[in-house]
Amino acid sequence: MQRRTFITGSLIMVGGLSLPFSTLAQVANINDAINKAGRQRMLTQRLAKAYLQIGQEVETETSKKILDQSMSSFDRQLVELHAFSPTADIRSNLTRMEQTWQEYKQTLVGKTPNKSDAKLVLKLSESLLQMADDVTMQLEKHAGGSTGKLVNLAGRQRMLSQRLAKLYQATNWNIAPTNAVAVIEASRKEFASAMQTLQAASGNNTRLKDELLLAQSQWVFFDSALYQTGDGKQQRLSASNVATTSERILEVMDKITVMYQQLTV
Numbered sequence: 001m002q003r004r005t006f007i008t009g010s011l012i013m014v015g016g017l018s019l020p021f022s023t024l025a026q027v028a029n030i031n032d033a034i035n036k037a038g039r040q041r042m043l044t045q046r047l048a049k050a051y052l053q054i055g056q057e058v059e060t061e062t063s064k065k066i067l068d069q070s071m072s073s074f075d076r077q078l079v080e081l082h083a084f085s086p087t088a089d090i091r092s093n094l095t096r097m098e099q100t101w102q103e104y105k106q107t108l109v110g111k112t113p114n115k116s117d118a119k120l121v122l123k124l125s126e127s128l129l130q131m132a133d134d135v136t137m138q139l140e141k142h143a144g145g146s147t148g149k150l151v152n153l154a155g156r157q158r159m160l161s162q163r164l165a166k167l168y169q170a171t172n173w174n175i176a177p178t179n180a181v182a183v184i185e186a187s188r189k190e191f192a193s194a195m196q197t198l199q200a201a202s203g204n205n206t207r208l209k210d211e212l213l214l215a216q217s218q219w220v221f222f223d224s225a226l227y228q229t230g231d232g233k234q235q236r237l238s239a240s241n242v243a244t245t246s247e248r249i250l251e252v253m254d255k256i257t258v259m260y261q262q263l264t265v
Contacts, residue, residue, distance in 0.1 A: 027084035030143040031151050031261045036077045037139050038155025038257065040097075041132035042250070043074045045162035047108060048125035049246065052169035055113030058239045066247075071105060081135070090138050097131045104128055118175050125166065129159070147263055150201055153194055154257040157215075158250055160191045161222065165246035168226055172239050188223065195219065198256070205263070211256050218249040 027033045047070045053063040078098060085091040104124040107117055136155070140148040167184050170176040177183075195216060202208045222245040228238035 027080050030086070030139065031147055033081060033084050033086075034136060034139045034143060034148050034151045035155055035257055035261050037081060037132060037136040038152060039158065039254070040074060040077055040081070041129060041136055041156070042158040042162050043070050043077075044104075044125050044128040044132055045159055045166050046070050046250070047074070047104070048121050049162055049166040049169055049243075051108055051113050051121050052118060052166065052173055053239070053243055055115070055118055056169065056173055056239060058169070058236065059243045063243065067108065071108065074101065086142055087138070090135060090142070093131060093135050093138065097128065097135065100124065100128050100131060115173065115175050118170070118173065122166075122170060122175070122177065129163075146201075147260070150198070150260040150263070151257060154198055154253065154260045157191060157194055157198075157253045158257065160187050160194075161246050161249045161253065163187055164191075164222075164226060165242050168242045169239060172235065184226070188226075191219065198260075201260075205259075208256070208259050208263075211252060211259065215249065215252045215256060218245070218252055221245050222249050 027036060047067060050063045050067040050070065053059055054067065078094065078101065082091065082094050082098075085094060104121075107120050107124060111117070136152055140152045164184060164187050167176060167180045167187075171180055195212070199209070199212050199216075202212060222242075225238065225241040225245045228241060229235070
């Protein structure tokens with residue numbers, strides 16, 4: 001059954017999702033779609049990170065704001081991507097995403113964060129991540145050319161920063177999956193390798209080079225925070241450092257992704 005997008009009154013609706021039409025920003029072009037789909041990919045991990053931090057009382061008020069803002073962003077961008085969908089296959093995958101998203105959302109806000117529900121949060125965050133990644137890759141393929149690849153690559157760095165933070169906080173709460181150490185190490189290597197690729201692709205763009213240098217310096221702080229350990233007060237401080245540094249590098253990488261989106265390659 002094809003998912004239909006329609007406007008009724010002041011709302012735009014896609015299946016079970018609806019938003020005020022005035023708040024909906026249309027997807028400008030295919031590279032913007034790749035950016036937004038990639039941002040959905042990141043949000044699957046950022047939401048889980050915030051949930052785990054609230055459960056452990058790490059940067060609690062900030063984490064609550066991150067959770068609320070990320071949920072609103074995911075809802076809005078899912079509707080925007082549905083409205084833009086250039087192929088039936090992409091629309092189908094977005095519909096599957098919506099179904100998993102509803103379950104994920106209910107788990108995130110159903111009750112006070114706890115270890116039992118946190119395990120389901122981790123599971124759903126991985127399932128939704130794969131779906132969002134599939135859509136992003138489909139959009140990149142549909143776009144063709146090198147610009148879409150760079151937007152996807154830069155956008156993926158955002159996700160990796162949040163996935164690393166999520167897995168750190170899960171380990172800190174003693175609920176991490178058995179493969180967490182291996183995934184963390186693989187994600188660290190992927191991030192470092194992608195930074196080299198992005199720097200090589202920056203050409204003579206001075207602003208882009210400067211932002212990439214800033215991202216690299218933020219990565220050093222974040223990577224160092226991931227290896228901090230301790231007990232009691234030190235453990236809480238370490239978790240707080242991961243929470244704050246992951247947000248800083250996310251901010252820089254989001255800006256860089258938009259800059260690659262605007263390049264003409």
